[in-house]
Amino acid sequence: xxxxxxxxxxxxxxxxxxxxxxxxxxxxxxxxxxxxxxxxxxxxxxxxxxxxxxxxxxxxxxxxxxxxxxxxxxxxxxxxxxxxxxxxxxxxxxxxxxxxxxxxxxxxxxxxxxxxxxxxxxxxxxxxxxxxxxxxxxxx
Amino acid sequence: xxxxxxxxxxxxxxxxxxxxxxxxxxxxxxxxxxxxxxxxxxxxxxxxxxxxxxxxxxxxxxxxxxxxxxxxxxxxxxxxxxxxxxxxxxxxxxxxxxxxxxxxxxxxxxxxxxxxxx
Numbered sequence: 001x002x003x004x005x006x007x008x009x010x011x012x013x014x015x016x017x018x019x020x021x022x023x024x025x026x027x028x029x030x031x032x033x034x035x036x037x038x039x040x041x042x043x044x045x046x047x048x049x050x051x052x053x054x055x056x057x058x059x060x061x062x063x064x065x066x067x068x069x070x071x072x073x074x075x076x077x078x079x080x081x082x083x084x085x086x087x088x089x090x091x092x093x094x095x096x097x098x099x100x101x102x103x104x105x106x107x108x109x110x111x112x113x114x115x116x117x118x119x120x121x122x123x124x125x126x127x128x129x130x131x132x133x134x135x136x137x138x139x140x
Numbered sequence: 141x142x143x144x145x146x147x148x149x150x151x152x153x154x155x156x157x158x159x160x161x162x163x164x165x166x167x168x169x170x171x172x173x174x175x176x177x178x179x180x181x182x183x184x185x186x187x188x189x190x191x192x193x194x195x196x197x198x199x200x201x202x203x204x205x206x207x208x209x210x211x212x213x214x215x216x217x218x219x220x221x222x223x224x225x226x227x228x229x230x231x232x233x234x235x236x237x238x239x240x241x242x243x244x245x246x247x248x249x250x251x252x253x254x255x256x257x258x
Contacts, residue, residue: 042218049215049247057254059191066188093173096166103163 030117038095041088048085079135086131091124158217165214172207192258201255208251212244 018026028036045052058069072078098116102108107116133139179194180186195204219240227233 039218039222042215043222046215046219053247053250053254056251059188060195060254060258063188066191093170097170100163100166 029114030121031113034095034098034117034120037091038099041092041095044084044088045092048081048088051081052085073135074137082135083128083132086135087124087128090127090131091120094124094127095120158220162214162217165210165217168210169207169214172203172210175203195255195258201258204255205252208248212248216240216244 055069055072058065058072060066073082098120101116102113107113130139176194183190183194185193195201220237223233223236223240227236
């Protein structure tokens with residue numbers, strides 16, 4: 001059984017990936033923002049893994065190294081990195097839970113997916129603010 | 141094509157195992173996070189003694205090492221996806237994938253050393 005080949009259309013639509021230059025004009029929907037930040041935060045945690053392990057090492061080696069850890073965390077550059085790390089962990093975990101729920105086909109339709117994306121930010125940003133209070137020594 | 145042969149015989153993985161592993165390791169990490177948070181809340185003392193006491197028992201060392209292994213596997217799949225999405229030069233991609241594996245194995249070995257020195 002053969003089909004006669006249809007004549008090739010003159011101009012096929014070109015499917016292209018989005019270019020770097022288009023990124024500024026591209027309005028990503030909120031679930032897309034949650035998704036790309038999930039990726040960015042994951043990559044950040046991966047890149048800061050040696051720092052995390054070093055801090056974990058200091059925290060457990062001895063009471064003197066624990067004191068060095070506390071002193072290190074009171075430096076301003078360290079505080080900024082710890083704040084970035086706190087945000088990355090908080091966003092990654094909360095957005096990750098949302099993705100797990102989506103995998104269970106919960107809240108897949110557009111309205112629900114947008115609402116849950118907003119909920120991710122509504123949780124992650126205040127929690128990051130609370131983490132910032134700890135990182136900068138206001139609390140704890 | 142025979143009805144039994146549903147997959148194109150290209151010899152590649154189909155990603156399902158990695159997809160599932162990333163989700164299983166995510167749940168392991170979530171459970172471990174709650175465990176440590178619970179231990180901190182119940183422990184009371186927020187100093188070196190209190191912190192080290194959490195990781196001193198052998199079962200907790202093993203659970204923590206399990207969580208580190210889950211973290212490394214989880215990170216491997218995630219970072220692998222990033223390289224596959226954005227790095228199109230085959231040689232560079234292969235170098236980054238290899239470096240990622242070696243680096244994560246290094247971190248995993250380091251975590252063993254940290255945990256069992258307490």
